Amino acid sequence: MGLKRQRPPEAKQQRGPAEGAPARGEGPPGTRSVYFSGPGGRPARLGTEFFDQPAVPLARALLGQVLVRRLSDGTELRGRVVETEAYLGPEDAAAHSRGGRQTARNRGMFMQPGTLYVYLIYGLYFCMNVSSQGAGACVLLRALEPLEGQEAMRQLRSTLRRGSAGRTLKDRELCSGPSKLCQAMAIDKGFDQRDLAADEAVWLEQGPPEPGELAVVAAPRVGIGQAGEWALKPLRFYVRGSPWVSVVDRAAEQNGQA
DNA sequence: TAGCCGATCCCCT
């Protein structure tokens, strides 16, 4: 797996809602689609071409797509992506790659688009990122709408989470946070640096078609208070009105950042 | 429902 090519910084390329990358669907006639139809009507996985775009449009394009995890016993878990955050690379003070620092931990951020960057946070949780175009740039997956395998997810969450394991988790508690979705989908450090376009145990599928375009809210990212002006940039994206989102930002929604 | 705070340990400086 090669390192991705260097690109100019993408920070100035934040897009307004009207010109964001299409969340799904075919490209213009005559162009090759990044979506591949699978046999038997089942949508096939998204390929490397899908991931090969800057972090902001990728963060938007990921909304509505379906993350699939095949467990060792063959069980398939599916969740629709409803919340993401873009991390833009060296210039982004909130990114692990800020200042261009590349370490053994964050190497996945610098690998080819579609590479997973999974890291341990607070000593006990995992977070899952997808590398995008641009050196050190990636997208954090923050929340999923559980579609398939909810009971397996509930078991995984109950087993892995700390504290009292007696309470039965509601569906909304399964994947409404970056570390919750890692627990529910059984994603850990072993998935670091895997290729979403090629791996046998985890991949992305084109989401089911929606009537009309998804309403997307852009809001400041969560939990990065130390990053100065970068903490305020609207680099978190979520599906407006979705009950599966981890943190709803009423102010951003009223500001029309959608 | 919102806000506070402790848990826990890897990674970086």
Add this chain to the structure above:
DNA sequence: GGGGATCGGCTAA
């Protein structure tokens, strides 16, 4: 040696 892209229980209103 210190901090962190979080979570969930507890308390107050």
